[in-house]
Amino acid sequence: MLLGHGTTQNPDSAAPVVQHAAELRRRGVFAEVREAFWKQEPQARDVLARLAHPRVFIAPLFISEGFFCEQVIPRELGFARNENNELVRVLHREGCTWFYCRPVGTHPSMTNVLLERAREVVRRYPFPRAPKPADISLFIAGHGTGQDARSSQVIERQVERIRELKLYAQVHAVYMDQDPRIPECHTLAVTKNIVVVPFFMSDGLHVREDIPVLLGEPGRIVRSRLEAGQQTWRNPSEKKGKLIWYAPAVGSEPHLADVILERVNEVATGAK
Numbered sequence: 001m002l003l004g005h006g007t008t009q010n011p012d013s014a015a016p017v018v019q020h021a022a023e024l025r026r027r028g029v030f031a032e033v034r035e036a037f038w039k040q041e042p043q044a045r046d047v048l049a050r051l052a053h054p055r056v057f058i059a060p061l062f063i064s065e066g067f068f069c070e071q072v073i074p075r076e077l078g079f080a081r082n083e084n085n086e087l088v089r090v091l092h093r094e095g096c097t098w099f100y101c102r103p104v105g106t107h108p109s110m111t112n113v114l115l116e117r118a119r120e121v122v123r124r125y126p127f128p129r130a131p132k133p134a135d136i137s138l139f140i141a142g143h144g145t146g147q148d149a150r151s152s153q154v155i156e157r158q159v160e161r162i163r164e165l166k167l168y169a170q171v172h173a174v175y176m177d178q179d180p181r182i183p184e185c186h187t188l189a190v191t192k193n194i195v196v197v198p199f200f201m202s203d204g205l206h207v208r209e210d211i212p213v214l215l216g217e218p219g220r221i222v223r224s225r226l227e228a229g230q231q232t233w234r235n236p237s238e239k240k241g242k243l244i245w246y247a248p249a250v251g252s253e254p255h256l257a258d259v260i261l262e263r264v265n266e267v268a269t270g271a272k
Contacts, residue, residue, distance in 0.1 A: 003044055003060045006037025013204040014040065016251035017061055023257040038073060056098045057264045061201055063105035064154040074100050089267050101263040104256060106154050111161045113253045114140060117197045121247040125235035137189035138168040141182055141198045141211055144175030152178065155199050176206065182214040186240040194244045201251035208232050215244060
C-alpha cells in the first residue's frame with residue numbers, strides 16, 4: 001500500500017502516489033498494489049481493511065520522518081513504540097503482518113533525484129544558454145516547521161551531501177515557514193544563475209502557487225496561469241537581477257519507484 005498525505009483542496013497532490021503505484025503494478029513485484037491517503041479517498045484504514053494478503057507493506061510517500069509520518073499515522077494504524085520510544089515497524093494482527101516502511105524522502109538516493117531535477121530543468125530551458133553547474137547557486141526549497149526539527153534535518157542532510165560533491169557554486173536550504181526563507185535566495189546567491197528544486201512530494205499548491213510568488217512572480221499572474229491550467233513559472237525568469245530556473249517537485253521523479261522497493265526490502269529484512 002503506497003500511502004500519501006492527500007488533500008481535498010488540490011487533486012494534483014495525489015498524482016505521485018498514483019504514478020508510482022501504477023509503475024509498481026507494471027513490474028509485477030507484488031500480488032497487489034493499492035493507493036491510499038490520509039486526508040482523502042481512498043483512506044488508509046479502509047484500504048487496509050480490504051487487504052487479505054498475509055503480508056502488507058505500508059510505504060509512506062513522505063519527505064521526512066516528521067511528526068505526522070512517524071507518530072500520527074502509525075499510532076492511528078495501531079503500531080506501537082518500544083521502551084526507548086522507537087517505532088516498532090511490524091504489527092501482527094488476525095493472521096496478517098503489517099510492515100510500516102520508512103518515508104521515501106529520507107532515503108540516501110534522494111540526492112541523485114535532487115541533482116537530476118536540477119540538471120534537467122537547465123537542460124530543458126537553456127536560455128540564453130545553459131550555465132555550467134559551477135556558475136549556479138542551487139537552492140533546495142522545503143516547507144519547514146517549528147514543530148518537528150526532523151522536517152528540516154532531511155533537507156539539511158541533502159544540502160551537505162550535494163555540497164561535498166563540489167558541483168555548484170553554492171548549495172543552500174530555504175524554507176516557507178522557517179529561516180532562511182525562500183525570498184532570501186536572491187541575496188544569498190553568489191551567482192547570477194539560480195536553480196530552485198522544491199523538496200516536496202507533489203506539485204501541489206505550495207509548489208505551483210506559493211513558492212513562485214515567494215520567488216518574485218506576481219500573485220495575480222500565478223493565479224491566472226493556474227486558472228488557465230498553465231505552468232505558473234516560466235523558466236528561466238529574471239527576478240531582482242538573478243536568472244532563476246524552478247524545477248518540478250521531486251515526488252514525480254520515476255526513480256522513486258526503485259526507492260520504494262528499497263524501503264520495502266529494508267523493513268522486510270529487519271533493517272533499520
